[in-house]
Amino acid sequence: MHGASRKSRNAQFILCTMRVHLFIACAVSLLLAACASKSPAPGAVSQRLSERPASSPKGNDVVIFALGLIDTAYRFGGKNPSAGLDCSGMVSFIYGQAVGLRVSGSAADIARRGRPIERTALRPGDLVFFNTRNAPFSHVGVYIGDDRFVHAPSSNGRVRIDQLDARYFAQRFETARTYFD
16 A cells, blocks of 8 residues: 555656646747747748748647656666656657657667658757767757757766757767658
């Protein structure tokens, strides 16, 4: 009986923590949307950018859910926030929970199944892939807009936001994929 009560309190704590993270994610997402609206340079918008809308409802749901996982512990092979997440487990969890889309396997598996897009055509909710272990597609993150992405790196051991143009990631960027129209 005592063990069941402890499990119930742990489950309530995890649920409460996820709600707080979701609230923070919503607030950050609103700030990002307000700050990210800048006019493109004349003639800088390519044909490819005009083919895709600036955002999608599913992509926005993915971003909000991803932001709610900020500061979740890293764990190699982790597939849920309570046990910890690795990069592909994080993407799988987010896509499943936020939009009901089954995306599974390694980062390379996820890259193979997604539809290739150019970096200039990225929109919130798309996936970005990196070569971080001298192996193609060895790391994945969720693009959130404004040249930033959420990911579960093993360094520092927490889900966090980084810049695509940060030196480390810029040198290792490989491709972008989408699972949305």
